[in-house]
Amino acid sequence: MRLKTIAPHIILVLFACYIALPPLWVLRTSFVPDSVAYQPALMPEFTWQNYVKLFTEGTFARAYLNSFIASAGATILGLPLAAMTGYAFARYRTGGQISRFVVLATQMLPPVAIILPVFALFRMVGLTNSVTGLMIAYAAINLPFLTWILMGFFEGVPIELEWAAQVDGATVWEAFWKIVMPVSLPGIAAAAVLGFILAWNEFLFALILTGPTTATIPVALAGLQSSNGVQIAEISAGVVMGILPMLLASRFIQRYLVRGLTFGAVK
Amino acid sequence: MADIELRNVSKRYTGRVAAVEDVNLHIRDGEFMIFLGPSGCGKSTTLRMIAGLENISSGELFIGGKRMNDVAPRDRNIAVVFQSYALYPHMTVAENLAFGLKMHKRPQSEIEERVKRVSAMLGIGQFLERKPAALSGGQRQRVALGRALVRDPAAFLLDEPLSNLDAQLRADMRLELVKLHRQLGSTIIHVTHDQVEAMTMGERICIMKDGRVVQVGAPLDVYRNPANTFVAGFLASPPMNLIEARLTGEGDGLWVEAGAMRLQVPAAYREAYRAYVDKPVIFGIRAEDIHAHQAQPDWQALDADVVALETLGAEVVLVMGISGIARADIAARLGRDYRAQIGSRQQLYADLAEMQLFDPQTTNAIPRPQP
Numbered sequence: 001m002r003l004k005t006i007a008p009h010i011i012l013v014l015f016a017c018y019i020a021l022p023p024l025w026v027l028r029t030s031f032v033p034d035s036v037a038y039q040p041a042l043m044p045e046f047t048w049q050n051y052v053k054l055f056t057e058g059t060f061a062r063a064y065l066n067s068f069i070a071s072a073g074a075t076i077l078g079l080p081l082a083a084m085t086g087y088a089f090a091r092y093r094t095g096g097q098i099s100r101f102v103v104l105a106t107q108m109l110p111p112v113a114i115i116l117p118v119f120a121l122f123r124m125v126g127l128t129n130s131v132t133g134l135m136i137a138y139a140a141i142n143l144p145f146l147t148w149i150l151m152g153f154f155e156g157v158p159i160e161l162e163w164a165a166q167v168d169g170a171t172v173w174e175a176f177w178k179i180v181m182p183v184s185l186p187g188i189a190a191a192a193v194l195g196f197i198l199a200w201n202e203f204l205f206a207l208i209l210t211g212p213t214t215a216t217i218p219v220a221l222a223g224l225q226s227s228n229g230v231q232i233a234e235i236s237a238g239v240v241m242g243i244l245p246m247l248l249a250s251r252f253i254q255r256y257l258v259r260g261l262t263f264g265a266v267k
Numbered sequence: 268m269a270d271i272e273l274r275n276v277s278k279r280y281t282g283r284v285a286a287v288e289d290v291n292l293h294i295r296d297g298e299f300m301i302f303l304g305p306s307g308c309g310k311s312t313t314l315r316m317i318a319g320l321e322n323i324s325s326g327e328l329f330i331g332g333k334r335m336n337d338v339a340p341r342d343r344n345i346a347v348v349f350q351s352y353a354l355y356p357h358m359t360v361a362e363n364l365a366f367g368l369k370m371h372k373r374p375q376s377e378i379e380e381r382v383k384r385v386s387a388m389l390g391i392g393q394f395l396e397r398k399p400a401a402l403s404g405g406q407r408q409r410v411a412l413g414r415a416l417v418r419d420p421a422a423f424l425l426d427e428p429l430s431n432l433d434a435q436l437r438a439d440m441r442l443e444l445v446k447l448h449r450q451l452g453s454t455i456i457h458v459t460h461d462q463v464e465a466m467t468m469g470e471r472i473c474i475m476k477d478g479r480v481v482q483v484g485a486p487l488d489v490y491r492n493p494a495n496t497f498v499a500g501f502l503a504s505p506p507m508n509l510i511e512a513r514l515t516g517e518g519d520g521l522w523v524e525a526g527a528m529r530l531q532v533p534a535a536y537r538e539a540y541r542a543y544v545d546k547p548v549i550f551g552i553r554a555e556d557i558h559a560h561q562a563q564p565d566w567q568a569l570d571a572d573v574v575a576l577e578t579l580g581a582e583v584v585l586v587m588g589i590s591g592i593a594r595a596d597i598a599a600r601l602g603r604d605y606r607a608q609i610g611s612r613q614q615l616y617a618d619l620a621e622m623q624l625f626d627p628q629t630t631n632a633i634p635r636p637q638p
Contacts, residue, residue, distance in 0.1 A: 158351060158353065160349045160350075160351050160353035161353050161355065163315075163318070163320045163340075163347065163349070163353065164347065164349060164353040164354075164355070164414075165355070165366070165370075166319075166320065166339070166340040166341060167318055167319075167320070167340045167341070167343075167345065167346060167347045167367075168341070168366050168367035168370055168414070168418070169341040169367050169370030169371045169418075170341060170370050171339070171341065174370070179355055182357040183355070183356055183357055185357075
């Protein structure tokens with residue numbers, strides 16, 4: 001009997017360790033000097049130096065800012081477009097099932113397949129080596145995904161709300177912006193955070209489209225593996241700093257995903 | 268205020284049967300009209316076409332004499348109360364009430380004045396700063412009604428507004444809506460599948476089935492003269508008893524025969540029904556026209572096998588079978604003190620003064636003089 005209750009817990013603990021240990025080890029490595037980083041000891045020596053170095057030397061601080069501008073910009077740019085597209089799909093069945101599938105199909109394309117044409121296009125209009133260019137690229141790449149998410153949210157908004165608004169004197173456009181959008185706020189917030197995370201973590205486009213001053217966090221971290229060797233402690237500090245905003249964002253998204261604002265509108 | 272007229276209005280969705288077919292209806296200015304029918308009969312679709320929320324596939328719609336087919340909902344000056352209330356969840360009650368007026372760009376002072384007046388009228392003044400989620404079902408219902416009232420529209424379209432309320436509240440709101448109509452005198456179309464609402468609230472009832480209008484008339488008129496077996500069976504609870512029978516003639520007299528039942532047709536109807544002698548008919552008799560005691564000499568005895576007794580307090584509904592008749596759910600409304608053993612045979616008395624005969628082929632009522 002005891003074994004029956006203990007065995008599942010042992011398996012669960014093992015799996016928990018399997019998932020949690022690598023990031024925890026990264027956290028540990030970010031607080032030890034580079035020279036002893038590879039030692040198996042839990043905490044041979046404690047230091048803040050990796051973080052200090054990361055932000056005072058090199059381009060990491062700049063990369064942090066670039067990442068933020070590109071990700072936030074892409075979200076601000078892409079979200080309204082995704083909202084309108086998703087609404088059209090949800091409410092008017094625009095293009096039928098086929099167009100819905102096409103939107104999803106773009107996500108099945110490996111990024112490598114489009115990076116070269118994008119690079120060629122961007123070079124033509126002078127958008128390579130610029131955060132603005134990256135922002136535009138991210139907005140475009142995330143658009144289908146955000147559209148898909150928001151479509152689901154809009155489908156959950158009772159059509160009677162829009163009807164009520166239209167009868168009350170709103171145009172279809174006003175009903176969308178004054179009623180549907182505020183009611184879908186939790187969904188829009190969730191989509192915004194997801195879009196931000198996708199852009200924040202993106203590596204390939206950032207690597208190809210940016211230069212030393214316009215690099216984002218993933219590219220800057222890759223740059224720390226220099227000819228002097230892998231600066232593992234500093235990379236760990238960079239990884240921790242890179243994850244931090246996402247950790248905060250995931251708390252936010254959780255709260256919004258759970259909260260159903262439409263409750264009370266209908267019965 | 269305005270009258271509403273539908274001329275040959277149809278609604279077809281691509282690849283499906285018509286949802287509404289060739290509806291012709293004139294709702295008079297200031298009339299309280301009920302759309303009654305089972306779910307899926309097209310009554311809500313018709314309402315939405317009047318509101319402009321659905322396109323009219325063919326036919327014409329006039330509100331206040333103006334053709335409205337291509338006019339946007341906001342320019343039709345009508346208000347709709349939805350079954351789900353459809354209150355804007357992110358706005359307070361006051362904002363919900365004011366939304367329509369703001370959309371129509373009314374001055375702020377006027378908006379405040381009207382919101383105040385309507386909320387006082389409906390007794391929701393103390394909830395103005397609350398969000399809909401913090402209101403009870405009945406309160407939400409009032410806010411939805413208030414949102415319609417505040418705009419002072421030409422007509423009100425109510426799409427089953429009472430069906431989410433509990434029985435007591437529904438009865439209260441029924442009365443209140445009728446009172447409101449008397450007070451405002453505006454045109455109201457009330458969609459419902461509840462025959463009690465239909466009978467008690469409307470000045471006229473429009474009964475729909477499968478997208479078509481089956482009968483239009485004053486509640487009592489429709490009740491006493493159903494156009495076909497569908498109306499007879501739908502309006503009222505228990506519905507009119509419909510029994511497959513045969514009409515026979517003997518000398519001057521006519522008889523309705525089914526199994527052991529043999530009832531003489533009143534003299535006044537003989538001429539009207541004579542063409543159906545020796546033909547199958549559907550005999551319709553209301554539950555309240557079957558009595559426990561013979562109070563009138565022309566009431567005719569009827570042997571009934573008691574299947575069930577539903578004691579409702581104010582009355583007893585006797586469910587019975589008649590030997591030789593397949594169906595055993597013939598209902599009679601009897602006095603509250605009536606008692607009988609289940610399974611026993613009882614003698615009851617049928618009053619045929621309001622009987623109906625229906626043609627089994629068309630299911631339409633066979634015309635007869637008014638009682």
